[in-house]
Amino acid sequence: MSRIIPIAWCGLLWLATSAGVAAQQPAPPAKPAAAQVSLRERAQAALARDPRSLAFAPEGRWSKWSPKDKLPDELAGDVVAGKRAYTAGDYAASLAYLYALLDRESEYPPALYQAGICYFRLRRYGDAAVLLERFVHVVPQEIGATQALGHCYYSLGDYERARDHYGKVLAASPSSPEAVRGLALSEMRLGNSKRATELLNKVLELRPDHADAHAWLAQILYDEGETAAALPHAERARDLEPWEPRPWFLLSHIYAESDRQADADQAQQRFESTSRIAQQILQQQGLLLHDPAKVDTWRELIALQRSVGNREEVRDALPHLVALGTSEPRTALMIVDMYEWLGDKERAKLTARTAEILAGADKQSWLWLADFYRRIGDADSAKRAQAAADAGK
């Protein structure tokens, strides 16, 4: 698998209780204050727990549960806190709240589900599968929302079980491109290339710009010796996501076999450069899984994503950096820069004001801000920043 399959934080739990929870901005992760140390300990304890040891509810207890059900008041606190932690990328802390909830209300379906998703995010696929299986058992009518369980089995190399589960998800939710994609990849792993090809084409019918589907299709066709048919899909994948190493890797081989050696060499160079950065990105993402409050790691990750032009990832990561807050002008300037790059001038300008406060006597920061204000056409602010720089402020 080339990357973690994106999983949206399912609305099963939060639909029932969105009141009072910030919708867009991630909350800052836990900081090492006295009360929060306790949360870290709870998070560590949650990570050490075996999800198989969770108590069972009486059979049928949740059989009539629906995502539209009102959240019981006594559970609201943990739900809100759990969502805040999850949104901040602090999956261990989120698990702690969800376990607390499940200890009080056994097999409460949305908590089972969300805890499974937390494990999935933590790349603990076996543990995730245990909880998601229990969720499906408790509320089988919600199976259409459990493509993550298919992803777990796929990530564990259990492709037959993944295939079976994706099939069930699709029976309930036939238009899920991610479930079709999962089914396609499971079929491919099971050696059923033809079926995989059909399914990937179906993904492309649902979402013609699905870069990953193009890349897999190219790969299967190439592996089957259909080099000419693989080429347009590899090129489309490359065009859609030029920062991904895989299309370049494939293209290098396809071009070489098509006697286009110069193109092959160029593709290999791009493969090597994108591959290096992709590895660094993976490394930073891995660090954040277990230490989501680390400003430097977010900075590094955002800088890497920016360097390859991946706006979507920068857009996802930036709010985390913003939420952590900063007393450093360089971080504030980076945020300004990123908002500007994303075309969000309003946020860029707002953050620039914060950066001014933090800039203090740092001439370089003021010069940078003066340039920024000039770029966005704010002459007064540019003049003010330049004056501060000239004054050696």
Next chain:
Amino acid sequence: MPILLILLAAPALSQAPEPTAAAAKPLFLEDQARALPGVTMTCGSKAKDYILEVNGGGLALADLDNDGDPDLVVVDGSTLERIAKGEPGFPPRVFFNDGRGVFSPAGPAWAMSGGRWGMGIAAGDVDGDGFVDLVITQWGPTRLFLNQAGKGLKEASEKAGFVGSRWGTSAALLDIGRDGFLDLAVVNYLAFDPLLVAKPGGECTWKSYPVMCGPEGLTPQHDQLYKGHGDGTFEDATQAAHFVPTEAGFGLGAMTVDYDGDGDTDLYVANDSTPNHLWENQGDGTFVERGFARGVSHDANGKEQASMGIACGDLDSDGREDLLVTNFSGEAISLYAAKGPKGFRERSSATGLAGPSLRMLSWGTGFADLDLDGDLDLFVFNGHVYPQADLPGTDTTYAQADQLFRNDGAGHFSVETLSDSKPRVSRASTFGDIDGDGDVDIVALELNGEVRVLRNQLEAMRAPADASSEPTRALHWTGVRLRARGKNTQAIGARVRVDWEGGTRWCEVRTSGGYQSAVPAEIHVGLGSAARVKAIVVRWPDGTESSLQDVAADRVLTIEEKAP
């Protein structure tokens, strides 16, 4: 009954990853209690605080006394305590085979001194006297032991011409220039200094757990190539042969193979966490690295893998051998199927190898016709590098089951339990017919544990028709040993084609065993129900050919190269 229902629904995913389809009776019987009692190996402490402690030692099956059966050499390691005290490592040991696959310690004439910290082994007749010599790699200088006409071993490291003191892992003997002298490739891992490498305790993590550091963050070492003089001495030809890649890899596995069928021997190197290298022999004493171009450097997604061991064999009888590398947990083993004149395609998924291997960290491996049905099967030994793999949420385990992948004859493999052994932390392995019964047996190393003898229990005999009849053989095989005229007496690098009713296969004579190991320089081919071999064609290293027609099966043939 909610508990029962849920247990049925949710598999025990945190437990040891087991092969999914177990045969009623495993094909192999773990037999070291009888065949090699009490022999263990050591590689550092059990805590595995440093990367030096995790790779294990080496194994060779080679007929050292020329009595017709493969003897066993075990390369042992050391401990950091011994290193700190200036004590030598545990010495490599030779065990003689009684012909029935029972090994006993060789006498004092075969004793080898303890080196620094033993790792791998290559076996071959480097001085052309007709007896197999031994090259031992170590964390430290490479060593050479010359066979004294089957009467013992004598260390010849000082005059061998080996240079430097690196961390050697696998070594392979090959005749680069087809001059009749065996040359040597030594694969090196990384620069390790226990005083400089980060101490255990949190600097390096894996799945959030503190673990030993490396190989990432440490400096990979370049591999080395030595030109043999045919007398037990060598000269460093690394630079002259252009055996230096753009970037060094963390080398672990080595396999000799004439991948492009041009008659000279190429070399495939498995690198940990860095792209694998395919060294194409140019025929003029130099090499060009072609791993990426040939499609064997990365997995199918273009991802660098942590590769360990290598298996090699012609799975589809197209005349080109296929390559397989074993990898880290979370990375399936990679089968690179030869396609076209020189290329490869990664076919692990299509052949059923990907899923069952994904959660394993795999090392020693080999292709062999383990059930004598005429196609090549695969065995893989597994075991994690981190004892922390047993902690919650890793989706893998420290000790892992051995795996047998049985070929269905159509290019698809089904996984089976190799033996009834408990899961082990396995490392190197070697294979050959140790008991002379015609099927292939295996010897494997357990890290800081037993040297395991896995005896093939294939029931190749057909039950007698009545009490007065003798049982007859239902499954047949043939073995081939070559005796070349020059100093490469075992004809390493020769290619042998075996034709039988229902099949044909090209095999290459080699002793490189893939991961820190050596295999006997013999060809073994399962023939299924064919009781005769239609033809055996030998393409000798010097390019000449000879052949035999209509040969009886179920025996090892020794074919001598005739004078021109």
